[in-house]
Amino acid sequence: MRLTPGPARDIDLDTVDLFDLDLYGTGDPHPVWDVMRAEAPLHHQVLPDGREFWSVTRYEDVCRVLGDHREFTSERGTVPTHLGQDDVAAGVLLTSTDPPRHTEVRRPLGSRLTARAVGSWEDSIRRSVTRFLEPALDGEVFDLAEKALLLPAIVTGPLLGIPEKDWEELVRLTAMVAAPSDPHFQLGSEAATLAISHHELVGYVTEWVKDRRHSGAEDDSLLHHLMSVRPGGAPLSDQEIALDGYSLLLGANVTTPHTVSGTVQALIERPEQYGKAQADPDLIPNLVEEGLRWTSAACNFMRYAVTDVPVAGGVVPAGAAVVAWIGSANRDAALFAAPHTFDITRPNAKRQIAFGFGPHFCIGAPLARLTLRVFFEELLHRCDSLDLAGEPDHLRSYFIAGMTHLPITAQKRHTP
Amino acid sequence: MESAPQVIHPRGGQDETARRDDAPSGGPVPLVDEIAALWAELLNRPEVGAEDDFFALGGNSLTGIEIIERVARDHGVRLSVRDFYLAQTPARVAGLIERERSGT
Numbered sequence: 001m002r003l004t005p006g007p008a009r010d011i012d013l014d015t016v017d018l019f020d021l022d023l024y025g026t027g028d029p030h031p032v033w034d035v036m037r038a039e040a041p042l043h044h045q046v047l048p049d050g051r052e053f054w055s056v057t058r059y060e061d062v063c064r065v066l067g068d069h070r071e072f073t074s075e076r077g078t079v080p081t082h083l084g085q086d087d088v089a090a091g092v093l094l095t096s097t098d099p100p101r102h103t104e105v106r107r108p109l110g111s112r113l114t115a116r117a118v119g120s121w122e123d124s125i126r127r128s129v130t131r132f133l134e135p136a137l138d139g140e141v142f143d144l145a146e147k148a149l150l151l152p153a154i155v156t157g158p159l160l161g162i163p164e165k166d167w168e169e170l171v172r173l174t175a176m177v178a179a180p181s182d183p184h185f186q187l188g189s190e191a192a193t194l195a196i197s198h199h200e201l202v203g204y205v206t207e208w209v210k211d212r213r214h215s216g217a218e219d220d221s222l223l224h225h226l227m228s229v230r231p232g233g234a235p236l237s238d239q240e241i242a243l244d245g246y247s248l249l250l251g252a253n254v255t256t257p258h259t260v261s262g263t264v265q266a267l268i269e270r271p272e273q274y275g276k277a278q279a280d281p282d283l284i285p286n287l288v289e290e291g292l293r294w295t296s297a298a299c300n301f302m303r304y305a306v307t308d309v310p311v312a313g314g315v316v317p318a319g320a321a322v323v324a325w326i327g328s329a330n331r332d333a334a335l336f337a338a339p340h341t342f343d344i345t346r347p348n349a350k351r352q353i354a355f356g357f358g359p360h361f362c363i364g365a366p367l368a369r370l371t372l373r374v375f376f377e378e379l380l381h382r383c384d385s386l387d388l389a390g391e392p393d394h395l396r397s398y399f400i401a402g403m404t405h406l407p408i409t410a411q412k413r414h415t416p
Numbered sequence: 417m418e419s420a421p422q423v424i425h426p427r428g429g430q431d432e433t434a435r436r437d438d439a440p441s442g443g444p445v446p447l448v449d450e451i452a453a454l455w456a457e458l459l460n461r462p463e464v465g466a467e468d469d470f471f472a473l474g475g476n477s478l479t480g481i482e483i484i485e486r487v488a489r490d491h492g493v494r495l496s497v498r499d500f501y502l503a504q505t506p507a508r509v510a511g512l513i514e515r516e517r518s519g520t
Contacts, residue, residue: 020470028473085474085476088478089478090474147474187501188501188502188504189471191471192471192504194477195471195475195476195480195501196477196497196498196501197503198476198477199477199480199481199497199501200497202477202481203481203497326433370419396438
């Protein structure tokens with residue numbers, strides 16, 4: 001999807017199809033969401049196959065839906081690609097579990113992913129990022145979107161406990177989960193693509209755990225930590241370990257690359273912003289927040305209404321699915337002045353909700369923030385300027401907003 | 417999605433009832449019928465036809481994991497995850513097992 005919207009156009013909210021993959025692959029959804037926020041903050045759509053969902057697009061309403069598990073449960077699935085099929089992992093997979101069990105399991109996991117805990121990884125992340133950027137600096141065309149798919153694995157692989165030889169395959173599998181309809185990743189059909197990738201990822205973690213049990217080896221990796229925590233006094237079941245391990249892999253892999261690519265694209269299109277950040281590296285943390293707001297890689301999450309819930313001037317009926325459009329909330333003028341302007345000095349950029357909101361706020365956010373800060377510090381330090389070397393290709397997905405290709409060339413900085 | 421009960425046409429394309437009449441009771445059950453019965457059990461369906469689609473029957477990766485395990489245990493063949501989900505019907509899954517057994 002285009003991150004800088006084109007001109008406003010006539011939009012008929014009665015016929016707009018928010019699940020139309022073309023809208024994201026080649027189209028421009030921001031003008032649609034602009035009209036939804038203004039005219040239909042609670043929007044209802046029936047898909048051609050009869051499935052229905054409601055949408056909230058305003059910042060305040062998106063936070064409400066994501067934040068209130070009593071009215072909007074996660075236990076029937078949270079990803080719109082599964083709309084209409086109750087989540088088979090409900091109550092087991094952490095992201096499909098409501099408090100209080102959710103809180104019990106999340107706390108010990110989160111303790112390993114706080115800003116303080118991940119801070120010790122900074123030097124190792126910087127080395128990985130430096131190595132990642134090296135081939136971009138030789139003056140040749142560098143496809144940032146394609147290469148960046150591997151960046152989270154490079155950074156989080158050692159933290160999770162995943163050997164380097166497995167990274168590429170795992171990244172491909174997580175990309176299949178995130179965008180099962182994109183021609184780069186699809187196998188057979190959308191359903192087959194999802195099943196194959198779920199199966200192999202869960203199978204991977206299951207084997208990992210089995211090997212670990214067998215060898216008795218211990219380390220301080222996150223997957224090993226999953227095996228040793230005792231939320232509520234008992235260890236996680238093997239299925240919980242496998243599903244939460246899968247979820248950590250997915251969360252790490254499928255979003256960060258798109259924030260990197262989308263933010264770099266925004267900087268290339270706005271050399272004055274690039275220059276500003278280069279002149280004052282203290283602006284980089286805010287650049288990262290603005291990049292997160294701007295790209296909103298996790299475009300939405302879904303919840304189901306527990307009872308009839310009044311929201312956004314209407315009522316979501318009990319049992320109905322509600323899609324909370326994060327990509328829209330992050331461009332809500334009620335909170336962000338001139339929301340379609342990319343501004344690395346935006347005073348309240350930190351209020352972006354690209355990591356979600358409420359109990360399921362991204363558990364890896366501190367690590368993602370650290371990785372993005374280090375990435376932009378190194379990029380700005382090493383490159384005088386960046387140029388587009390071709391047209392970007394966008395991901396065909398209504399769930400993950402991202403790119404599959406972003407060819408760029410970099411001018412190496414000679415006086416670092 | 418409800419699937420209408422289907423007549424099973426095993427290899428040779430005989431009619432199901434005709435074959436059952438001919439088969440001596442206690443004789444070997446065709447592989448495709450065994451696979452269809454396994455799916456019916458794990459997908460909680462009264463009946464599954466040879467050409468029924470795994471996903472239309474409500475199949476997902478968790479049932480897929482169980483099916484592949486059971487096939488490995490009962491038939492001694494470890495199906496590839498990819499082949500299994502791309503096959504999508506009991507008839508084609510039975511074909512995969514046959515091919516695997518004959519080593520082609």
